[in-house]
Amino acid sequence: MIEIEVKGYADDKVFERVRKNFKLIRREYHEDTYFQHPCRNFTETDEALRIRIRKFNGHFEAFITYKGPKIDPNSKTRWEIEVPVSDPDRHVEILESLGFKEVMTIEKTREKYYVDKGIVIMLDEVEGLGKFIEIEALAESEEAVGETVRILRKILISLGVKKFERRSYLELILEKEGSYGEAR
Amino acid sequence: MIEIEVKGYADDKVFERVRKNFKLIRREYHEDTYFQHPCRNFTETDEALRIRIRKFNGHFEAFITYKGPKIDPNSKTRWEIEVPVSDPDRHVEILESLGFKEVMTIEKTREKYYVDKGIVIMLDEVEGLGKFIEIEALAESEEAVGETVRILRKILISLGVKKFERRSYLELILEKEGSYGEAR
Numbered sequence: 001m002i003e004i005e006v007k008g009y010a011d012d013k014v015f016e017r018v019r020k021n022f023k024l025i026r027r028e029y030h031e032d033t034y035f036q037h038p039c040r041n042f043t044e045t046d047e048a049l050r051i052r053i054r055k056f057n058g059h060f061e062a063f064i065t066y067k068g069p070k071i072d073p074n075s076k077t078r079w080e081i082e083v084p085v086s087d088p089d090r091h092v093e094i095l096e097s098l099g100f101k102e103v104m105t106i107e108k109t110r111e112k113y114y115v116d117k118g119i120v121i122m123l124d125e126v127e128g129l130g131k132f133i134e135i136e137a138l139a140e141s142e143e144a145v146g147e148t149v150r151i152l153r154k155i156l157i158s159l160g161v162k163k164f165e166r167r168s169y170l171e172l173i174l175e176k177e178g179s180y181g182e183a184r
Numbered sequence: 185m186i187e188i189e190v191k192g193y194a195d196d197k198v199f200e201r202v203r204k205n206f207k208l209i210r211r212e213y214h215e216d217t218y219f220q221h222p223c224r225n226f227t228e229t230d231e232a233l234r235i236r237i238r239k240f241n242g243h244f245e246a247f248i249t250y251k252g253p254k255i256d257p258n259s260k261t262r263w264e265i266e267v268p269v270s271d272p273d274r275h276v277e278i279l280e281s282l283g284f285k286e287v288m289t290i291e292k293t294r295e296k297y298y299v300d301k302g303i304v305i306m307l308d309e310v311e312g313l314g315k316f317i318e319i320e321a322l323a324e325s326e327e328a329v330g331e332t333v334r335i336l337r338k339i340l341i342s343l344g345v346k347k348f349e350r351r352s353y354l355e356l357i358l359e360k361e362g363s364y365g366e367a368r
Contacts (some may be wrong), residue, residue: 037222037283084270086270094248096240097231098224099221135332
């Protein structure tokens with residue numbers, strides 16, 4: 001599955017426009033822990049391995065996710081493999097035994113809005129980074145990526161987004177801390 | 185959790201004695217797929233990473249298991265971390281994306297017998313290797329290991345076991361195939 005994803009910087013006005021125009025699916029809280037590979041530099045290969053703990057409406061879910069390199073120059077689109085895990089702490093123990101190292105845990109709140117069939121908007125408030133808006137669509141093939149990205153970008157621009165961002169929250173925080181390429 | 189485990193070669197007579205003297209818990213079918221690490225030689229480090237698919241009584245379960253190096257000279261006792269996985273195929277995809285490579289899948293039938301509180305005996309019929317008997321106890325600390333191993337060995341000897349084996353089925357099959365140290 002290809003996750004076609006466009007992200008931009010947001011402010012209160014952008015958040016307000018989304019809240020007025022689209023239907024809230026739910027509000028989530030994420031705790032995302034990223035790992036570095038024992039012998040592969042994910043900064044160079046543009047990959048990521050993440051364990052996400054997601055809480056919403058009293059529920060608790062955890063997932064392990066592999067994100068492959070970006071495959072489109074104008075978006076964050078990547079190959080992604082995600083599976084639910086019932087015991088994230090023990091998964092972390094296995095990963096650490098295999099030489100994977102925790103890089104960082106990033107916390108955020110996310111509001112998810114329904115835009116159209118298969119299209120959702122996320123309003124993210126990321127601890128230490130601020131407000132972002134993401135728009136996402138899923139596709140089975142690479143063919144539709146370019147055109148879909150153009151449509152998604154137009155929607156974000158119409159909501160007031162002026163600056164797009166392809167880097168992940170992990171990359172942004174590591175760059176902000178000046179430790180990019182070292183800790184990861 | 186430490187898995188204290190002693191394994192020996194068995195034959196029909198050993199199997200018969202166990203079947204007569206102990207209570208069958210259940211009969212299982214295992215499909216164990218072993219992986220090699222992208223940059224660590226598990227043969228040298230005496231570790232293992234396995235995805236087990238277990239079928240019994242119409243049930244289907246899968247687990248991912250990390251096995252640390254052996255910690256006792258007279259048994260197969262190791263540190264072990266095991267977690268259930270709901271989608272083993274996608275877990276394999278994640279492992280392969282991270283550079284882990286499938287070494288081999290080993291199939292066996294296993295009969296599990298209750299011996300005493302916390303002690304079980306397994307009668308294994310391993311494809312390509314034959315009959316084995318394993319006796320297993322679990323312990324929280326390393327202190328009890330030596331004494332427990334002596335007791336477990338005595339039980340196996342009393343059942344007619346003449347030869348013990350510390351190597352895993354994976355090691356035995358790879359040695360038989362003459363590819364030990366290459367494929368793993």
